Amino acid sequence: MWLTSKIKQVLLVLKPGKVTLNYPAESRPVPEGFRGQPAWDHTKCIGCGGCANHCPARTILTRDLCPEIRILFYDGARCMYCGRCADVCPEKAIVMSPEFELATGDRDDITQSLELFMLTCQRCGRCYDLEIKNAIDKLDLRGYRYDSLEARTVIRRSTERFAPDVLGETEAYRRPERIGG
Amino acid sequence: MxxxxxxxxxxxxxxxxxxxxxxxxxxxxxxxxxxxxxxxxxxxxxxxxxxxxxxxxxxxxxxxxxxxxxxxxxxxxxxxxxxxxxxxxxxxxxxxxxxxxxxxxxxxxxxxxxxxxxxxxxxxxxxxxxxxxxxxxxxxxxxxxxxxxxxxxxxxxxxxxxDEAPEGTTTVPIGPFHPSLHEPAHFAVYVDGETIKGCDYRGFMTHRGIEKLCQTQVSYNEVPFVAERICGICGSVHAAAYSQSVEEAAGIKIARRAEFIRTIMLEIERLHSHLLWLGVAGHLIGYDTIFMQSWRVREPIMWLSERLTGNRKTYGMIVIGGVRRDITPALREDILGVLKKVETEVGGLKDAVLKDTSIHRRTKGVGFIPREEAEAWSLLGPVARGRGVDIDVRRDHPYAAYDELSFDVPVMDSGDVWGTLVVRLLEIFESIKIVRQALDKMPSDGPLLTEVADVLPAYRHGLSMVEAPRGESVHYLITGPENRPERWRVRAPTYTNLQGVPRMLLDNQLADFPIIVGSIDPCFSCTDRVLVVDGRARSRRVFARSEIEALGRGRRKP
Known part of the structure; x- marks a missing residue:
């Protein structure tokens, strides 16, 4: 019984032979419609911020430096390559490129930044009224929540309501005790 | 009743x-x-x-x-x-x-x-x-x-x-990191000699707070992509379960073709997951031939997923209202070709595995639970079906397109790891059958995505169950007023199955621990130091690696 089983196993192993690809010397081409790193075409982008608004990973940031210049910033370190941005882009300015070899020691390699010159109103010289929040300006609330464009790191902090001293005042607050005395 | x-x-x-x-x-x-x-x-x-x-x-x-x-x-x-x-x-x-x-x-x-x-x-x-x-x-x-x-x-x-160790036992800590676990979890196993007499579990070490995140930060349409990442294997399962719960709560009816494509994705996911498990199970009992071969057979399925969804796993396909990509006639032929190859190869694998006496010895009678207890612990999926509990969400509570498809639900009465192994192997063939039927019966055209134009009503409840490769996934959703769920509860099958693990371990050999825990398809690590807890003297001492090595070489009792 076990012998026939073993013979079958030997055949199972011998038949396919070597299947390991000689990567990275020879790489397999990616199929059509592959979801690699998203790429922005700055000539098509109108700066609507739809991608930032719909990014599940919140890795696309829009920020207005001044009324004429909008920064659109993509940080690949958080991207999960779902392709949602490419789906929602009304101008088809985003394509999912076949690029997947994205391991890097420098995260600037996988970030993209667009400085978009926004067309201003001929009468008042501004794009949007930044004081009265219109729908696009509300995008400031979305996007990933880093403190600054430069820091680009998740700064973990206790929120205002739960600052450590406030925490200490709550009635049930108690530091866990060490076990075993 | x-x-x-x-x-x-x-x-x-x-x-x-x-x-x-x-x-x-x-x-x-x-x-x-x-x-x-x-x-x-x-x-x-x-x-x-x-x-x-x-x-x-x-x-x-x-x-x-x-x-x-x-x-x-x-x-x-x-x-x-x-x-x-x-x-x-x-x-x-x-x-x-x-x-x-x-x-x-x-x-x-x-x-x-x-x-x-x-x-x-x-x-x-x-x-x-x-x-x-x-x-x-x-x-x-x-x-x-x-x-x-x-x-x-x-x-x-x-x-x-x-937990307090039973009288006369020694505690063997397994985890939080262990070579046979993919994720951190800590099992304190109470052993008397080589026999396991009890077990305490401490897990949730990588609790990510996904429910809270999705209830406060993102909106309905983005949650499927977050839901997919609950699990490294069952991406489509969680996206489908979440989408169905929203659709049920809001009363959205999706296109039939989209339901068929969801079904096909779910079954392709089951195929690759079961082959992955078979490999891991082989590895856990020290049988790396199975590991290598079943993962080799699995690889064409991963490449197929790449062509279907745009990336290696079955992610990014299912959204609220339908699916994102179509299965074109060319892809249909592609799927059929891959299935044919996989079916032959898995057939060979099955013949080689099922009659191997060394596998019988490592799995038969191991992790035994009688049927009544499996039901009391609400065990799910292949873990339950290997113990004689005849449940399968696809048949009992049909969703997507399963009501139109005919398939068998393999059930084994052996009540041990062997049962779950056989059930999973047979389910691979059932999945292939289901995908072929679905490709035949699928409406040839129709919308893929049903647009949801209206604001979803708030405070409606939706429940959906999806048979993941590991068992039933349950998503319960209460819609909220801010274009996001007010409450979204996810219960993955391992949540339930893991609760039954201490019962499965009882009176087994410590050496069988990896395969018993592995049989429910989750994962652990013990590296350079061990914590010894003496149950009777209630004393604790941490040994350094050098001490352990010295003890091991000297074969002295600590």
Whole structure:
């Protein structure tokens, strides 16, 4: 019984032979419609911020430096390559490129930044009224929540309501005790 | 028990304390009951043959000044589910525990003690389950006033207090990191010689707070992509389950072709998951030939997924209202070609594996649980079917396009790891059968995505179950007013199956621990130091690696 089983196993192993690809010397081409790193075409982008608004990973940031210049910033370190941005882009300015070899020691390699010159109103010289929040300006609330464009790191902090001293005042607050005395 | 007779029995028993209403579909029964009769009603549902699925606790203080608690039961033979709902005032969120009678409810209750600050009177093990050991008492993260990004200060000197070891046993800690676990989890195994006499589990070390995140930060349409990342294998399962729960809550009917494509994706996922498990199982019993070969057979399926979805896994395909990509005639031929190859190869693998006596010796009689106990622990999926429990969501509560497809549900009576292995192997062939049928019966055209133009109504409830490769995944959703779920409860199958692991381990050999835990398809690591707890003397001592090596070489007793 076990012998026939073993013979079958030997055949199972011998038949396919070597299947390991000689990567990275020879790489397999990616199929059509592959979801690699998203790429922005700055000539098509109108700066609507739809991608930032719909990014599940919140890795696309829009920020207005001044009324004429909008920064659109993509940080690949958080991207999960779902392709949602490419789906929602009304101008088809985003394509999912076949690029997947994205391991890097420098995260600037996988970030993209667009400085978009926004067309201003001929009468008042501004794009949007930044004081009265219109729908696009509300995008400031979305996007990933880093403190600054430069820091680009998740700064973990206790929120205002739960600052450590406030925490200490709550009635049930108690530091866990060490076990075993 | 049919729905009508169940309602009659409950009405007789509880009278005015109980309100019966219809759920979103005729397959959902909703019972609202007074808090005092909550436990009695739950026990009655269990006695009537209901399978405990999971509990859902929610913070509804801002809209009705109360906490909500729901126990979900499934009546698999009659194809309906029961949501037993109650609420507790904001000041005293106390309920009676059902865990002594329904052990599968133990984790649910402990979860809400941690996350919502509920009290369950009579819970046999009211210890922390989810929150970190140094999480300050009195802060319950799922309560709405707690911000999603709260990071309380950490403490160094705290640890989980293990259960008391049975008399005369030694504790062997396995985890949090162990070569056979893919994720951190800690099992304290109490052994007498080589025989396991008990086990305490401390997990949730990588709890990511996905439910809180999706209830406060993202909107309906983005949640599927977050849901996919709950699991590294069952991406489509969670996206489909979430999407179905939204669709049920909001009454969205999706296109039939989209349902078929969902079915195909779910089955392709099962194919690759079972082959992955077979490899891991082989590896865990030290049989790396199986590991290598089944992963080799699996690889074409991964490449197929790449062509179908755009990337290696079955992610990014399913969204609310349908699917994102079509299966074109060319892809259809592609799928059929890959299936044909995989079927032949898995056939060879099956012949080689099922008659191998060394596999019989490592799996037969290992991790045995009788059928009654498997039902009491609400075991799911292949773990249950290997123990004679004939349940399968695809057949009992059909979703997507499964109502049109015919397939067998393999069930084994051996009650051990061997049973789960055979069930999984046979299910591979069933999955291939299902994909072929689905490709044949699929409507040739039709929309892929049903646009949802209206704002989704708030405070509707939706429940969906999907048969993941590991068992049934349950998603319960309460829609919210801000274009995002107010409450989204996910119960993956391992949540339930893992609760039954201490029972599976009982009276087995310590050497069988990896394959027993591996048989439910989760994962562990023990590296350079070991903590020895002497159960009788109650003393603790940490050994350094050099000490252990010296002890091991000298073969002396510590």
């Amino acid at each position: 049919t729905k009508d007779s169940l309602i009659r029995t409950l009405r007789d028993g509880f009278g005015p304390a109980l309100t019966v209403s219809e759920g979103a579909t005729p397959k959902r029964l909703v019972l609202d009951i007074d808090r005092t009769a909550f436990r009695a009603a739950a026990l009655k549902l269990r006695a009537a043959g209901g399978r405990y699925m999971v509990g859902v606790g929610s913070d509804e203080r801002d809209r009705r000044g109360a906490f909500g608690m729901i126990h979900l039961f499934a009546f698999d033979k009659d194809g309906f589910t029961v949501a037993l709902r109650t609420s507790a005032p904001a000041e005293t969120p106390e309920f009676d525990s059902i865990a002594p009678e329904i052990p599968a409810a133990g984790w649910t209750e402990r979860e809400y003690m941690d996350l919502l600050g509920f009290t369950f009177k009579g819970n046999p093990k009211p210890k922390k389950l989810i929150l970190a050991d140094d999480w300050p008492a009195g802060i319950h993260p799922l309560r709405k006033e707690v911000p999603y990004n709260l990071v309380p200060p950490s403490a160094e000197d705290v640890a989980y207090e293990l």
